[in-house]
Amino acid sequence: MTTAVGRNDLCPCMSGKKYKHCCSSRENMIKEIGLPVFSEDYVLQMLLQDSDKFINFYKNERHKISTKINWAFDERLNSRMKSIGLENPDTKEIEYVVIIKQVPIQFAHAFDTAHELQHLILNQEGFPSLSYINNTNNTNINWISGMKDLACRISNSITDPLVNARLVKYDFDLWDNYDRVAKAQMPYLQSIKNIFPNEPSQMEGRAFIASAFIQAVLDWEAACRISPNANNNYIKNLRSMFPVTTKETEDILALIKTHGYASPDQASIIFYNIIQKFGLGRLFRLSNLNI
Known part of the structure; x- marks a missing residue:
């Protein structure tokens, strides 16, 4: 998000909300990430529409991740996706950043996405x-x-x-x-x-x-x-x-x-x-x- 966004503009994260009601309060964290950040609904829309396996997984497992997830796009990524932990400069709390090389995530990568989210669940469980x-x-x-x-x-x-x-x-x-x-x-x-x-x-x-x-x-x-x-x-x-x-x-x-x-x-x-x-x-x- 490198261009100026008006408070009443649609948020660049593709959530469908106005910027002032979405990512305006997270500007510092997004700058810290240094990559375009998208809403989870937008990133996962194809999987949540077309993949019964992923839908079932998401319905039963997503709530186990209480830490904030930031979905960031980087086409230079040399793997399908990876996750890191990053401190929010405002709250000083660690948040997850899941870096992906395709937005939205395609149906063929349903397993990879479930796999990555399950890793975050292990992290939440203290593994x-x-x-x-x-x-x-x-x-x-x-x-x-x-x-x-x-x-x-x-x-x-x-x-x-x-x-x-x-x-x-x-x-x-x-x-x-x-x-x-x-x-x-x-x-x-x-x-x-x-x-x-x-x-x-x-x-x-x-x-x-x-x-x-x-x-x-x-x-x-x-x-x-x-x-x-x-x-x-x-x-x-x-x-x-x-x-x-x-x-x-x-x-x-x-x-x-x-x-x-x-x-x-x-x-x-x-x-x-x-x-x-x-x-x-x-x-x-x-x-x-x-x-």
Whole structure:
């Protein structure tokens, strides 16, 4: 919203309301976001008209998110959507910003939208994640970026499958998601294999492989609830490419099977065991879910 808007003009967020009755009181927050912001009704209109699965999900789950959601548009986004937390400069409260690359969101992205909203619900429930601690004063930008990415990947190895497991009851196509994740992960894993034909000795590289393996197994189990005959070629490929690391990750999967991962406390135990197993305690700490 870079052009001046009159108080009696229609709000640029496409809510259909006059600006003075809509976003005029949120000018500072919108400037903080730095992207065009649209009303939720406008963003989700196609899904709420045409997707029975999303309508059912939205009706039963949306009320669980009490924190304000800002829907922001960025066509440069390199993923379908992502969420961040941002402090409102006026209220000093954290609000969610869901960044999307298409407005309104199209029918084909109903699952992605439900998935993103379910992540926000996990955040509301107090689920933990890992965050990188740069306590070695390492100034290497690539290293810092890599460690932040690893923390995110380990976190997602638990939270993404949990989100998918919760979406089973809404009959979304989890197999399509499983296949998409597998295709996205394989180039990274293949690059590791090319660099370390006998598997990486560094704990960070092994933790990356382990997180991919954990997520693959848990996602496959969720997909099997809807498609019992879903193939597990991705898991087989991981075992074949990294037999040592996947084998040493089996005890984490056994812990998940025994204790579960569906509550914040259970997830904390799993994360703690992962970082201890791969000697990453000095690099990562548990915090609230990084959305």
